[in-house]
Amino acid sequence: MDVKLKRKVGRHHLAFYRGWLHGIDLKELGDRYLExxxxxxxxxSTLKWIKEEIQKAALRxxxxxxxxxxxxxxxxxxxxxxxxxxxxxxxxxxxxFDQAEMWTERELIxxxxxxxxxxxxxxxxxxxxxxxxxxxxxxxxxxELLACEPHPNDLISAxxxxxxxxxxxxxxxxxxxxxxxxxxxHGYRWWVKVPKLGEKGAVRILKWLQLSENALGxxxxxxxxxxxxxxxxxxxxxxxxxxxxxxxxxxxxxDDLNGANGLNRHAGQPLIEAMDDMLxxxxxxxxxxxxxxxxxxxxKEAERLVLWAIMERHKALSDLTVNDCAAYRxxxxxxxxxxxxxxxxxxxxxxxxxxxxxxxxxxxWKPLSGPISANSTKQAIVILNGMFGWLVKVQYLAFNxxxxxxxxxxxxxxxxxxxxxxRAFTKSQWDYLINYLDELFPSAYAVQVRFVVKFxxxxxxxxAELVGSTVGHLYSMxxxxxxxxxxxxxxxxxxxxxxxxxxxxxxxxQLSNYLEYRGLKPYPPDNPPETPLIAHQSSNTPLGxxxxxxxxxxxxxxxxxxxxxxGKEHESRVFLKASTHWLRHTRGSHLGQSNTEAVLIxxxxxxxxxxxxxIYTKSDDETLWNVLSAK
Numbered sequence: 001m002d003v004k005l006k007r008k009v010g011r012h013h014l015a016f017y018r019g020w021l022h023g024i025d026l027k028e029l030g031d032r033y034l035e036x037x038x039x040x041x042x043x044x045s046t047l048k049w050i051k052e053e054i055q056k057a058a059l060r061x062x063x064x065x066x067x068x069x070x071x072x073x074x075x076x077x078x079x080x081x082x083x084x085x086x087x088x089x090x091x092x093x094x095x096x097f098d099q100a101e102m103w104t105e106r107e108l109i110x111x112x113x114x115x116x117x118x119x120x121x122x123x124x125x126x127x128x129x130x131x132x133x134x135x136x137x138x139x140x141x142x143x144e145l146l147a148c149e150p151h152p153n154d155l156i157s158a159x160x161x162x163x164x165x166x167x168x169x170x171x172x173x174x175x176x177x178x179x180x181x182x183x184x185x186h187g188y189r190w191w192v193k194v195p196k197l198g199e200k201g202a203v204r205i206l207k208w209l210q211l212s213e214n215a216l217g218x219x220x221x222x223x224x225x226x227x228x229x230x231x232x233x234x235x236x237x238x239x240x241x242x243x244x245x246x247x248x249x250x251x252x253x254x255d256d257l258n259g260a261n262g263l264n265r266h267a268g269q270p271l272i273e274a275m276d277d278m279l280x281x282x283x284x285x286x287x288x289x290x291x292x293x294x295x296x297x298x299x300k301e302a303e304r305l306v307l308w309a310i311m312e313r314h315k316a317l318s319d320l321t322v323n324d325c326a327a328y329r330x331x332x333x334x335x336x337x338x339x340x341x342x343x344x345x346x347x348x349x350x351x352x353x354x355x356x357x358x359x360x361x362x363x364x365w366k367p368l369s370g371p372i373s374a375n376s377t378k379q380a381i382v383i384l385n386g387m388f389g390w391l392v393k394v395q396y397l398a399f400n401x402x403x404x405x406x407x408x409x410x411x412x413x414x415x416x417x418x419x420x421x422x423r424a425f426t427k428s429q430w431d432y433l434i435n436y437l438d439e440l441f442p443s444a445y446a447v448q449v450r451f452v453v454k455f456x457x458x459x460x461x462x463x464a465e466l467v468g469s470t471v472g473h474l475y476s477m478x479x480x481x482x483x484x485x486x487x488x489x490x491x492x493x494x495x496x497x498x499x500x501x502x503x504x505x506x507x508x509x510q511l512s513n514y515l516e517y518r519g520l521k522p523y524p525p526d527n528p529p530e531t532p533l534i535a536h537q538s539s540n541t542p543l544g545x546x547x548x549x550x551x552x553x554x555x556x557x558x559x560x561x562x563x564x565x566x567g568k569e570h571e572s573r574v575f576l577k578a579s580t581h582w583l584r585h586t587r588g589s590h591l592g593q594s595n596t597e598a599v600l601i602x603x604x605x606x607x608x609x610x611x612x613x614x615i616y617t618k619s620d621d622e623t624l625w626n627v628l629s630a631k
Contacts, residue, residue: 008158009053010150012211017050021135035208036161037200046161087116149215152177164205167197176216180209187222187359199538222361228544245311245351245367247360248303253278257310262318262397270396277306277317280396284387293464294496301383304367312347322401325384329405332380336371381407424585425578427593429571430457436559444517444537449555451514452534452548453583458507460587460605463545463580465491472529474503493606501604552580585616592616 016033020026030036030043088096093112094103103111150159155175157165171194173179183190183206191202210219221230243252259265259277274280281302288298305328309315312331313324320328327345335349343349354366372380385402392400425433437453440446456466473490487503508524511533516522518540520531532542543551560575584605591601602613 007049008150008154009050010159010212012208013046013050014054017047017054018136020047021132033208033211034161035164035205037204042161150176150212152180152216160205160208164197164201167194167201170195180217183209183223184220185362187220188224188226190223220361222359227359243310245307245347247365248278248281248299248306249360251307251310253310257314257316257319259316259318262316264318264320264397264399264401266392266395266398268395271394272396274396280391281306281317281387283394284390288386288390294494297379298383298387300367301380302387304380305384307367312345318397320401322404325401325405329377329381329407332372332377333374335368378407381405423578423582424589425574425582427590429574430586430590432563432571433559433575436562437555445551447514447517448534448537449551451510452552453555454507454510455533456580456583457587458504459489459491459501460584461491461501462493462584462606463548465493465606466580467532467534467543467545467548468492469533470529471524471527471531471533473533474524491606495608497606499603499606549580552578552583588613588616 012033016029019029026043026047027038027040031038034043034046036042090112094108097111098108153175156168156173156179168179173182191197206219206223209216213219241250241252243254260275272280272283274283285295285299306317308328308331309317309320315324331345336353338349352366353368353370354364359365388397388400388402391397437450440450469489469491474487475490476485476487478485487508489501489503491499491501493499511524512522515524515527518535520527520540531540534543534548535541536543556575556578560572563572563575588601588605598610598613598617601616602610605613607613
């Protein structure tokens with residue numbers, strides 16, 4: 001038989017009650033002390049419950065007078081009976097009336113009180129104040145007797161409002177230990193899987209937990225604000241600084257491995273303000289590229305090499321030789337795909353590879369999430385070669401050891417090259433997706449993904465380009481051969497290069513509908529230029545790359561389930577594998593099938609080389625298949 005758990009009285013409850021005795025508004029007190037926030041109905045019911053609990057406690061100890069006293073709804077009324085002028089400080093009074101310093105301190109105070117007497121209060125006011133003071137003293141006695149602090153093992157239902165507690169319990173969060181672990185693991189959006197809680201409800205619970213941080217632990221910054229708003233340096237502060245496989249911000253570099261006296265250091269003063277390897281890397285990152293994505297890619301490769309040099313080779317970056325760099329090249333191509341008994345390196349593979357992509361503020365973070373592809377390995381070597389070359393140019397290093405390392409990748413039999421484009425939807429699959437979108441029940445999610453899919457397909461843009469687009473990037477041009485105008489979109493792509501992309505009239509209309517649904521003006525140019533084309537469902541703030549990826553993965557997963565229920569197993573598996581980048585490939589593939597010139601596809605997709613674009617225009621494989629199938 002289920003027994004309702006008795007709710008505990010905490011010090012925050014008595015602080016709430018004490019505020020009521022002082023005459024503070026109940027809504028304000030609820031917002032300050034209760035997990036239910038500014039809800040007058042719940043604040044009143046909580047006040048009634050607290051009254052009953054403290055009266056019961058007083059009666060259990062034979063304090064009948066105290067119980068009666070605490071039932072009185074008294075409030076302070078400190079307004080004076082007569083209006084008085086503003087009183088200066090004693091120091092200001094002395095400066096004005098005793099410049100010669102002839103008065104003693106006692107005389108100064110007597111003269112001050114004579115000129116500025118204490119305000120008079122009525123007998124009624126004095127009696128009420130005395131009663132409130134007695135109530136407050138009685139409440140301190142009750143607090144020592146009744147109040148307690150929450151414990152990590154306490155059940156949620158023993159402390160929180162029944163409605164709030166039940167929502168958390170349905171999400172498998174029965175106690176504070178589990179709640180705090182969930183908050184630390186998932187950060188700002190820890191509440192997503194809690195039914196009917198919402199962002200505002202989550203904020204109220206966090207405010208309530210902050211009142212008991214001494215007992216339950218500190219709420220991390222990552223739970224108080226979105227990750228995208230927190231500098232990486234601030235995130236790193238949540239991790240202890242140590243020597244190990246940790247992010248660069250949390251890495252404690254041993255003095256003998258910081259590169260200050262590296263064997264490959266250039267003789268004399270470098271042209272950059274860097275006396276050790278970490279400062280040199282920061283200088284390189286700061287100067288190399290203004291693009292955020294390029295910065296992240298470069299930083300990732302530098303971070304991996306620094307960690308490998310210190311943990312595997314016990315060397316500074318500026319100590320690495322040609323042989324060290326060749327070994328690192330082989331390490332990149334072997335990590336995550338080599339049998340333990342055949343692993344030739346000192347640090348085991350599993351210490352480098354984590355599960356999923358944990359944030360750098362989490363203890364579970366690792367520099368790798370799995371094996372590195374051949375293309376990624378080659379790209380890493382290109383980046384590191386460039387970094388060392390730059391450090392030589394600025395006279396930080398004497399020579400570039402990577403210049404003598406050939407890009408020879410250890411063969412990986414499990415990674416066959418993609419000879420044909422397979423990460424794209426066929427025309428029938430694309431039509432199925434569009435029909436699914438058009439039939440979605442109207443909601444913020446439906447409106448968002450409906451526009452995003454059509455926007456991504458129509459423009460063929462990369463994920464970073466999509467989330468970086470704003471209303472200010474749109475511009476119009478008159479048509480040359482007829483009356484009218486065409487809309488274009490300025491896009492900052494790879495290599496920090498701008499290009500212009502056609503923004504078709506139909507897509508412009510879909511954007512207008514999307515903006516209007518978000519509470520903005522339907523005609524895009526009427527909105528502030530910084531307005532993002534893709535925004536959060538609950539606000540008009542820019543959507544991050546990760547959130548866009550998750551939203552589309554959710555959509556493709558839903559379509560996969562629907563196809564599976566219809567018995568279309570192959571198509572179901574296709575959509576299950578699909579991601580944001582498929583929309584870009586699909587656009588290129590469909591244009592190639594319609595015999596669009598390769599140079600136009602190249603211009604739309606922003607390829608640096610026409611050779612990259614030809615993957616969408618080759619038809620030899622299918623032609624050969626058709627010929628052989630007919631024989």
